[in-house]
Amino acid sequence: MKEILSRLCRIPGVTGVLMVSSDGLLIAGETSLSDRAAEEAASAVVGNLGKSVTGTLERLGRGKIKNLVVSGAGGRAAMARAGDSFVVALLEGESNLGLIQLELGAAANEAARNISL
Amino acid sequence: MGFIRNLLRNREKSQLEEAILKDPSPSAYLRLARMYQEEGDLTRAAQIAKRGAAKFPEHAEMGSAGADLGRLDREAECKRLRERIENYPNPRLYSRLAELLRASGEVDEARNVVDRGLRNYPDYGGLHYVLGQMASDAGEQEEAVKQLQLAVDQDEYNYAALKLLGQTYAQLGRHGEAAETYTRILAFAPDDADVKALRGDALAASGGAEASRQVSPSMDTKVMSTQEAAAGIAVEKARAESAAAPDKETRVRPAGAAVEGDLTPAIGELAASAGIEGAVLVDNYGLPVASDLPGGMEEALAAAMATGLRRSAGPACGEMGLGSFDEIVVESTEGSIYVYALREMTLAVFAERGAKAGMVERCVQGFAEKALEQH
Numbered sequence: 001m002k003e004i005l006s007r008l009c010r011i012p013g014v015t016g017v018l019m020v021s022s023d024g025l026l027i028a029g030e031t032s033l034s035d036r037a038a039e040e041a042a043s044a045v046v047g048n049l050g051k052s053v054t055g056t057l058e059r060l061g062r063g064k065i066k067n068l069v070v071s072g073a074g075g076r077a078a079m080a081r082a083g084d085s086f087v088v089a090l091l092e093g094e095s096n097l098g099l100i101q102l103e104l105g106a107a108a109n110e111a112a113r114n115i116s117l
Numbered sequence: 118m119g120f121i122r123n124l125l126r127n128r129e130k131s132q133l134e135e136a137i138l139k140d141p142s143p144s145a146y147l148r149l150a151r152m153y154q155e156e157g158d159l160t161r162a163a164q165i166a167k168r169g170a171a172k173f174p175e176h177a178e179m180g181s182a183g184a185d186l187g188r189l190d191r192e193a194e195c196k197r198l199r200e201r202i203e204n205y206p207n208p209r210l211y212s213r214l215a216e217l218l219r220a221s222g223e224v225d226e227a228r229n230v231v232d233r234g235l236r237n238y239p240d241y242g243g244l245h246y247v248l249g250q251m252a253s254d255a256g257e258q259e260e261a262v263k264q265l266q267l268a269v270d271q272d273e274y275n276y277a278a279l280k281l282l283g284q285t286y287a288q289l290g291r292h293g294e295a296a297e298t299y300t301r302i303l304a305f306a307p308d309d310a311d312v313k314a315l316r317g318d319a320l321a322a323s324g325g326a327e328a329s330r331q332v333s334p335s336m337d338t339k340v341m342s343t344q345e346a347a348a349g350i351a352v353e354k355a356r357a358e359s360a361a362a363p364d365k366e367t368r369v370r371p372a373g374a375a376v377e378g379d380l381t382p383a384i385g386e387l388a389a390s391a392g393i394e395g396a397v398l399v400d401n402y403g404l405p406v407a408s409d410l411p412g413g414m415e416e417a418l419a420a421a422m423a424t425g426l427r428r429s430a431g432p433a434c435g436e437m438g439l440g441s442f443d444e445i446v447v448e449s450t451e452g453s454i455y456v457y458a459l460r461e462m463t464l465a466v467f468a469e470r471g472a473k474a475g476m477v478e479r480c481v482q483g484f485a486e487k488a489l490e491q492h
Contacts, residue, residue, distance in 0.1 A: 042433075045437070048308055055307055056426055057454075064449060065447060069445070069446045070433055070445045071439070072441055077434075090439075
């Protein structure tokens with residue numbers, strides 16, 4: 001798992017990566033957030049966001065979540081579903097989102113396989 | 118040479134944003150707030166100063182900067198809203214202005230604005246919500262219940278009004294009704310931790326302590342079965358209607374479309390763009406401003422869901438160090454949902470599977486300019 005996350009971190013524009021369970025628990029992380037407590041706090045809100053998105057899609061009859069991108073004034077985060085968990089890449093504002101989403105999707109599939117083994 | 122100055126300025130802003138996240142200090146907050154103030158972005162300046170004041174409550178200069186910038190931002194926004202009401206009135210402008218005046222302590226003026234608003238738009242729940250807030254501030258809880266009930270009668274998905282109604286019931290000792298009201302929120306925002314906790318407290322206070330302790334996430338659904346069933350019926354109805362008439366000819370237009378004036382054709386134009394199935398613009402209370410949705414998709418439900426996504430994504434942005442929320446794009450097996458922050462309003466766009474993200478963003482930009490200009 002660590003190797004998968006490290007590979008993602010080496011992509012230009014990616015500043016950190018988190019692997020988060022569906023209930024918001026940190027599985028693994030490699031970020032520039034200040035400490036583990038900050039990574040755990042980020043994981044908790046990612047879990048909550050994942051639940052909220054899943055509920056919204058269900059109520060509106062829009063299928064199952066594949067991935068999502070959240071943007072703020074200071075950067076972006078791309079999330080991809082890995083089984084019941086999420087792989088989250090924290091990105092610089094000007095990063096190549098298309099390329100990162102491709103890599104993130106592949107990493108999420110690999111992570112999902114690893115988890116199910 | 119202007120572009121070099123802008124470049125250096127933007128770089129300094131990025132460095133300060135980063136410093137605030139990694140090694141926050143009052144000077145970084147103050148400098149960044151001043152930079153936004155100099156650029157005329159008083160809203161962002163006030164937000165930064167407010168965050169700084171919350172982080173360093175003992176720092177006097179930080180505290181006064183937060184208060185000053187907040188006041189300046191409110192004054193500028195009040196001026197803008199009065200001008201808009203003069204030229205292009207709509208009910209949300211009245212409620213937003215009244216809310217700002219209330220926050221500034223100008224209660225009488227706020228009440229005048231609500232009264233004028235209600236004379237013109239008697240069926241707008243947002244104005245009753247502001248009256249409910251003012252009654253609650255004044256300790257007139259029975260009056261607050263009356264106004265908030267009117268607000269939620271107008272819109273069953275009005276999150277803010279439902280939450281305040283629940284809290285007011287709890288203050289009156291009507292814990293059973295408080296729990297029921299919170300349950301109504303959980304029907305469309307099932308993961309709202311704050312409301313779950315409030316509902317647990319209300320159940321415990323109403324003698325349902327045992328039930329409250331035993332409520333698990335799956336049991337939550339059983340407890341709120343009536344509302345869930347209502348939401349479920351709406352979704353099922355929407356699905357059935359979509360299946361029967363999936364084309365754009367059967368689009369849902371808001372009942373109050375005539376009130377919205379200019380934005381209805383604009384959102385219709387956006388919804389007719391390549392790859393886009395529909396869109397809804399929502400105000401800060403979660404109420405629809407304008408919409409053009411695919412056949413069968415319930416407007417109020419779509420608005421509530423868009424608001425819910427924004428509410429969840431906002432804290433996520435903060436904790437992940439992304440700054441204040443701008444947008445979220447969800448790709449699902451059935452298409453995509455784009456949710457944008459347009460000042461205090463929220464825009465949700467529903468796109469087909471395979472729609473070109475770049476094209477969607479371009480269409481949204483055009484609409485956003487119109488929406489911000491008019492509101």
